[in-house]
Amino acid sequence: MVFVRALTRIVLYVVHVAIKCLSAVVFYRQNKVSSAAAADVFHNQLNYNGPKSFSEIPGPRAIPFFGSQWLYIWPGPYSLEKLHIANQDKFTKYGLIVRENHLWNFPIIHLYDKSDIEAVLRQPSKHPIRPELEAQSAYRRSRPDRYNSVGIVNAQGSEWHHLRSKLVPQLSRLSPLDAIRELCSISDELIRKIKKDCQSSQALDNFEKYVYRYGLEATVAVLLDQRLGTLKECIPPVAARLMEATDKLFEVSHDTMYGLPWWKYIPSKPYQELINCENTIYEVFADFVSKAKQPDIKTGMNENSYLDQILAMDDVDDRDKLVTLIDLVAAGIETTGNAAIFLLYNIISNPSVRKSVYEELDEIVPLGSEITLETMQHLPYLRACLTESLRLSPVAPNIARILEKPFIFQDYYVPAGTLVVCETWVACLQDSNFDNAKKFIPERWLYGETKSSPFLAIPFGVGRRMCPGKRLAEQEIMILTAKLLQNFEMVFTEPVEQVYKFLISPKGPVKVIFKERSSLNT
Numbered sequence: 001m002v003f004v005r006a007l008t009r010i011v012l013y014v015v016h017v018a019i020k021c022l023s024a025v026v027f028y029r030q031n032k033v034s035s036a037a038a039a040d041v042f043h044n045q046l047n048y049n050g051p052k053s054f055s056e057i058p059g060p061r062a063i064p065f066f067g068s069q070w071l072y073i074w075p076g077p078y079s080l081e082k083l084h085i086a087n088q089d090k091f092t093k094y095g096l097i098v099r100e101n102h103l104w105n106f107p108i109i110h111l112y113d114k115s116d117i118e119a120v121l122r123q124p125s126k127h128p129i130r131p132e133l134e135a136q137s138a139y140r141r142s143r144p145d146r147y148n149s150v151g152i153v154n155a156q157g158s159e160w161h162h163l164r165s166k167l168v169p170q171l172s173r174l175s176p177l178d179a180i181r182e183l184c185s186i187s188d189e190l191i192r193k194i195k196k197d198c199q200s201s202q203a204l205d206n207f208e209k210y211v212y213r214y215g216l217e218a219t220v221a222v223l224l225d226q227r228l229g230t231l232k233e234c235i236p237p238v239a240a241r242l243m244e245a246t247d248k249l250f251e252v253s254h255d256t257m258y259g260l261p262w263w264k265y266i267p268s269k270p271y272q273e274l275i276n277c278e279n280t281i282y283e284v285f286a287d288f289v290s291k292a293k294q295p296d297i298k299t300g301m302n303e304n305s306y307l308d309q310i311l312a313m314d315d316v317d318d319r320d321k322l323v324t325l326i327d328l329v330a331a332g333i334e335t336t337g338n339a340a341i342f343l344l345y346n347i348i349s350n351p352s353v354r355k356s357v358y359e360e361l362d363e364i365v366p367l368g369s370e371i372t373l374e375t376m377q378h379l380p381y382l383r384a385c386l387t388e389s390l391r392l393s394p395v396a397p398n399i400a401r402i403l404e405k406p407f408i409f410q411d412y413y414v415p416a417g418t419l420v421v422c423e424t425w426v427a428c429l430q431d432s433n434f435d436n437a438k439k440f441i442p443e444r445w446l447y448g449e450t451k452s453s454p455f456l457a458i459p460f461g462v463g464r465r466m467c468p469g470k471r472l473a474e475q476e477i478m479i480l481t482a483k484l485l486q487n488f489e490m491v492f493t494e495p496v497e498q499v500y501k502f503l504i505s506p507k508g509p510v511k512v513i514f515k516e517r518s519s520l521n522t
Ligand code: HEM
Pocket: 130, 152, 153, 154, 164, 219, 327, 328, 329, 331, 332, 333, 335, 336, 339, 395, 396, 399, 400, 459, 460, 461, 462, 463, 464, 465, 466, 467, 468, 469, 470, 472, 473
């Protein structure tokens, strides 16, 4: 039986490969034909020698089936862990537009020019298309008992529009007062934990783990009005399961998205792990939701939490509510954590910036004083540091879209349906776009000094698919940073390296020495 199953899979695989090869050939021919035809049309209409065809776009050499993927396999020059650096290198080698062929020679266009990026992101679209996480969508589609859709991050078209228009507006109705109170209380808990765990050595060997716990605790507290207890001495089993699953989810999403797609034919290890993470997260949240439906066991203090608001809606499928909740929490943990670590690192490793941040904090929220909605509005320098840190060390280095109409970029014809990646981070590092672009200069965001394109420093994306968690993320990061710097002088004992794990993350373990500020002054 096992043998027959294995044989069937091999046959299916071979058939699939054959179909892919055939479609790759057809795709090429069509592209050549369509781009040549388009070039002709333009030539006739505009009477000039262009545009050039899609296949002429420069880029790394592609081989049959594997496209340019060989570059990422040893001894190739690139690694998936440094995908953002590879994309920077392609710009240096090939210029403002680069064509790279993914597996089966599926083309991807990288754009580095600010006008091209702006043209893509400004394009009015009712339902902008961002490529999905194929493996996650495949699993969710296979479980209609649990999922009515693939979720807001993966969905497209009217399915996406339904989720976004029904289940996102509630986020902007959350009370900032409640959120700030909750975030301050979680930050205080984190600080107590750091003080306790640092007692003997004054140092933490894995600071990133503490920050991710804060991210998970904070996002769940604000959205579900529930405290998980991830910062407690003894972590409740549910919180521990959730922490492990959300930690792993990004790693396995990266592996299934960028690795060879074996999961389509056999239950490969990354796919199996992805399913395990999905199942754990689903079960934990399903339990939260079912408890929230019973008013007698409500534990939180907030009467208008995100969860309460969506549960009160009658015209949305319960499965859509649950998957949106899951996607919001999952999208909010490592993103916020990574951005907070890079911000702290950028501040601490620039002495003049560090001095100005401490001066601002000591004046507006000195040690022992509470951070409030009002004081938050009087921290312009810290806010400028956050904007600058997200420009220089973003969590998402690019914004991907599938073109809904043909474009001409850098005089090359690019047909509708092409996957384009707007390489905003690389563009942000060019002196032609920002003065002293590679330097951390928060002042550029103060006094209206920066006159760059509004489509370059866009850490949360733009348009209708823009990140709905922007306000919450900014609050979480600002409060965490202000509280940590109020309480400590921090020293990163080693440079924090950036690695690509679906997002740009700090390469762990991140080692930090903490000196309590109260004792410094004595
Ligand atoms: C520093 C923290 C964060 C960063 C840098 C970030 C960045 C992004 C980016 C770049 C996108 C894609 C936007 C586009 O395609 O135009 C996105 C989408 C998304 N983010 Fe965030 N995010 C952060 C925090 C959060 C938080 C806290 C939440 C939840 C409360 C969240 C939920 C989402 C969701 C659900 C989407 C998909 C939206 C859609 O497709 O309609 N993010 N985020």
